[in-house]
Amino acid sequence: MTVSAHQDQGAPLHELRNVMMRFGGVVAVDNLTMAIPKGSVHGLIGPNGAGKTTVINLITGMFFPTEGTIHFAGKRTDGKQPHEIAALGISRTYQNVRLFSGMSALEQVMTGCYLNRDSSLFQSFLGMPIARANWRRVREKAMHLLERVSMADRADELAETLSYGEQRRIEIARALGSDPQLLLLDEPAAGMNQSEAREIGKLVHELCDAGLTVLMVEHNMSMVTEFCQSCTVINFGRLLITGDAATCLADPEVQAAYFGRKKHA
Amino acid sequence: MEMLLDFWAAYSSTVVFAMVNSFIALSMYAVLSAGILSFTTIVFAAIGGFMAAQMIAGAGLPISVAIMGAGLAGLAASVLLAPLFLRLETHWMALASLALVLITRVVVLNAPALTGGVNGMLVPVRVGVMEMAIWLALVALVFYRLHHSWYGLATRAVREDPSVAATMGISTWRIQFIAFAISGAVGGIGGAGMAVTLQFISADTYFLGAAFTMIASTVLGGSFHWFGPIVGAFIFTALPTLMQSIVPSIQDVAKGVVLLVIMIYLPRGLVDPRARKLRKAARERQTLRDHHAPLEPSHDTILPGKTSKEAKA
Ligand SMILES: Nc1ncnc2c1ncn2[C@@H]1O[C@H](COP(=O)(O)OP(=O)(O)OP(=O)(O)O)[C@@H](O)[C@H]1O
Ligand SMILES: [Mg+2]
Numbered sequence: 001m002t003v004s005a006h007q008d009q010g011a012p013l014h015e016l017r018n019v020m021m022r023f024g025g026v027v028a029v030d031n032l033t034m035a036i037p038k039g040s041v042h043g044l045i046g047p048n049g050a051g052k053t054t055v056i057n058l059i060t061g062m063f064f065p066t067e068g069t070i071h072f073a074g075k076r077t078d079g080k081q082p083h084e085i086a087a088l089g090i091s092r093t094y095q096n097v098r099l100f101s102g103m104s105a106l107e108q109v110m111t112g113c114y115l116n117r118d119s120s121l122f123q124s125f126l127g128m129p130i131a132r133a134n135w136r137r138v139r140e141k142a143m144h145l146l147e148r149v150s151m152a153d154r155a156d157e158l159a160e161t162l163s164y165g166e167q168r169r170i171e172i173a174r175a176l177g178s179d180p181q182l183l184l185l186d187e188p189a190a191g192m193n194q195s196e197a198r199e200i201g202k203l204v205h206e207l208c209d210a211g212l213t214v215l216m217v218e219h220n221m222s223m224v225t226e227f228c229q230s231c232t233v234i235n236f237g238r239l240l241i242t243g244d245a246a247t248c249l250a251d252p253e254v255q256a257a258y259f260g261r262k263k264h265a
Numbered sequence: 266m267e268m269l270l271d272f273w274a275a276y277s278s279t280v281v282f283a284m285v286n287s288f289i290a291l292s293m294y295a296v297l298s299a300g301i302l303s304f305t306t307i308v309f310a311a312i313g314g315f316m317a318a319q320m321i322a323g324a325g326l327p328i329s330v331a332i333m334g335a336g337l338a339g340l341a342a343s344v345l346l347a348p349l350f351l352r353l354e355t356h357w358m359a360l361a362s363l364a365l366v367l368i369t370r371v372v373v374l375n376a377p378a379l380t381g382g383v384n385g386m387l388v389p390v391r392v393g394v395m396e397m398a399i400w401l402a403l404v405a406l407v408f409y410r411l412h413h414s415w416y417g418l419a420t421r422a423v424r425e426d427p428s429v430a431a432t433m434g435i436s437t438w439r440i441q442f443i444a445f446a447i448s449g450a451v452g453g454i455g456g457a458g459m460a461v462t463l464q465f466i467s468a469d470t471y472f473l474g475a476a477f478t479m480i481a482s483t484v485l486g487g488s489f490h491w492f493g494p495i496v497g498a499f500i501f502t503a504l505p506t507l508m509q510s511i512v513p514s515i516q517d518v519a520k521g522v523v524l525l526v527i528m529i530y531l532p533r534g535l536v537d538p539r540a541r542k543l544r545k546a547a548r549e550r551q552t553l554r555d556h557h558a559p560l561e562p563s564h565d566t567i568l569p570g571k572t573s574k575e576a577k578a
Contacts, residue, residue, distance in 0.1 A: 060432050082431035092432055100425040102489065102539035111422045115434035117415050121443070124414040131414075158539065161546045178434055 013038040013213045014059065014090075014182055019068035021054055021237070028054040030237040031068070036182070041204055041214045043224045043231030043245060047258055051237035052217045053095055056184045059215075060092050061085040073181065087115055091180035093171045095187050095217070099159040105170050106155040109142040112177025116141070145173040148203065165192045172203070183207070185216045189223060201227040221249065233258070276506065277394055281462050283502035284397045288455030289475065290482035290494035291404060292448045297488045299444035300424035302355065303362040304476055305346065306452040308369045309339035311471035313453030314460040315379060318386045321461070328392050332400060332457045339453020340446055347445035351438055366476065373468040385467025392461040400458070401495075404451055408491035416443065478502075481524050487534020496536055 012035035021029035028051045036042045044052050057063045058070065061082040070078040077085050091112075099108055117124070117138055119131040146152045149169035159167055168188060175183060185204070189197035201223055204214055218224050224231060225245055232242040235257045241248050248254060292306040313335030320331040346365075350358050373380045380386065411417050419440050422430035427437045459475070460466050478501060486497020501520065508519045533540065 062428060062432070081436075082428065083434050083436045086432050086434035094429070098426055098429045100422050100429070102425065102542075103421060104542070107418065107421075111418050111430075111435075112433055114415065114419060114422075119415075121414065121416045121419075125410050125416055127410060127414070135415075157546060158542050161543065174433075 012036055013073060015071040017069045020066045021058060021063060022066045028237050032239055034232045036213060036215050037230060038213055040229045041208050041216060041227055043228035044215055044217045045224060045231060046234040050234045053186055056092060056186055060090060089181035091175040091178050092184040093175050093186055093188060097167045097171055099167055099171060101160060104156050104158055105151055106142055108159060108170055109145050109173045109177055110138055112174035113138045113142055115178040145176050149173045165196050183212055183214045187217050189220060197223060279503055279506050281394055281397050283499040284401045285455060285458035285462050286478055286482055286498035286502050287401055287495045288451055288458055289479045290498045292452035292455055293479050293483050294488050294494040295448035295451060296444045299420045299441045300427060301441055302359040304366050305362045306448060306479055307366045307471050307476050309342055309449045309452030310456030311369050311373060312342050313339045313456030314466050314471060317457035317460045318388050318466055321388055321390060328390060328461055332454055335453040335457030336450045340450040343445045343449020347442045351441055370468045370472055385465055388460050388464045391464055412491055484534060485527050487536040489533060490536045490538050493534050493536035
């Protein structure tokens with residue numbers, strides 16, 4: 001997959017326009033404009049506290065922006081509730097894994113398939129044949145997703161008994177359950193070793209080839225150069241530069257802001 | 266055989282009370298399982314109780330019809346109340362529900378035409394053990410189906426982490442509204458159950474005593490599976506009777522002591538599916554270790570964001 005092949009893919013799938021997010025006196029996101037090209041893996045990078053997670057929270061509706069607008073597939077999403085935004089086709093993972101305590105790996109992923117259940121809560125309660133058939137289908141789908149993240153053999157295990165890397169993979173499978181158009185990954189490879197991280201990178205690439213658009217927050221620069229076609233660099237909530245990954249990372253201002261403070265692989 | 270009959274004669278009323286308390290505990294569980302701490306069950310029980318008493322004593326309707334009417338009255342009340350309550354943050358919701366219990370008592374005392382006011386109401390009939398058992402079985406079946414449906418999965422997600430559940434497309438409001446509706450219907454049935462077992466109800470029937478029984482049963486049995494509140498209600502109802510026949514002197518403190526012991530040593534209650542699964546996982550790891558010695562490192566990672574104390578439980 002070459003960089004240029006993805007550069008000219010036309011209209012962005014997701015856009016932030018002049019978005020501002022203030023928490024009391026703290027400006028976490030400052031007049032940020034960002035476009036995620038459709039069908040690509042877009043990196044969102046910046047030093048600690050730059051506002052990356054806040055951007056993801058804004059996109060998923062967990063926070064409402066103080067100013068500015070957010071657009072997904074031609075629709076305004078700022079001001080919409082998180083479950084409405086999820087229903088439009090946006091899904092995410094969390095920087096500090098947030099799986100449901102007490103649920104098995106399979107149940108986690110099935111919960112992620114909630115939007116795909118194809119039968120009403122009432123039909124499911126009554127145990128109608130169509131609801132049962134749908135339940136079985138979702139179960140199979142969830143098993144299939146667990147296979148994709150190489151966790152199928154741990155399907156019945158409680159999330160809290162799994163290792164950190166395994167929990168991260170379950171979380172990705174859960175996020176894919178709703179068949180999203182846009183997947184937001186908040187440091188998906190954090191706490192993983194190099195080979196595990198590359199597995200994740202390859203999975204993301206496969207998903208992208210299948211038509212998914214991905215926004216990936218990542219600290220590991222080799223991951224960014226290898227797996228992201230384009231990226232946006234922010235610092236103190238402000239845009240530093242956006243464009244194809246290699247150009248961004250070579251930019252002197254980025255080097256100063258990023259590598260000046262933090263050394264990464 | 267004779268001993269058995271004696272035993273039944275002595276304790277059948279305890280069994281009926283235990284079943285009635287099961288409804289009350291299940292009503293609280295219905296909202297608790299969706300992440301809401303609310304005492305409105307007592308309000309729904311009062312509405313159901315006086316509704317049933319009126320239908321039986323006033324209109325001369327059979328018990329089963331009265332119980333059905335009480336369930337519907339509780340449902341109606343909860344559907345009206347839920348949109349107001351769901352605007353509040355969780356802890357304010359708990360406080361508001363408590364305030365509503367106090368208000369209900371005052372309303373009951375001041376509406377003698379409906380409730381008998383300070384004199385209360387006599388209910389001329391008593392429900393049979395079998396009939397109560399059938400109602401409880403029906404309600405348990407409903408909870409069983411809910412547990413194994415999309416609603417059940419969604420409530421568990423909403424309870425564990427509502428904002429994560431929302432990013433999965435689950436509408437917290439909708440799930441919690443349904444939870445309130447179920448709580449209302451079951452609470453109404455429980456209130457009617459109290460009316461047709463106690464045969465006398467007043468403002469005090471649906472007040473602190475009932476609230477204490479409800480909380481204790483749910484905490485004791487556990488609120489992570491529908492079977493928990495039923496187990497809790499049976500133990501909690503039988504406890505004073507048992508204590509009386511064994512050591513009468515400590516009967517009064519027994520309830521409180523048992524509750525404290527459970528809260529400290531079994532904070533998730535007696536029926537806890539997660540603890541069962543964790544034990545099973547530990548056993549499997551053990552056998553794995555026994556069979557092929559140090560093949561894999563252990564995976565006892567704690568879910569981030571949970572305290573180690575909680576993870577141990
Ligand atoms: N809910 C909140 N309330 C107040 N301040 C917040 C909140 N969320 C984020 N912030 C602040 O916004 C700024 C950006 O935080 P954010 O978590 O988005 O950074 P980040 O780029 O994800 O950093 P990291 O690399 O450490 O994950 C920080 O100064 C943080 O303290
Ligand atoms: Mg972050």
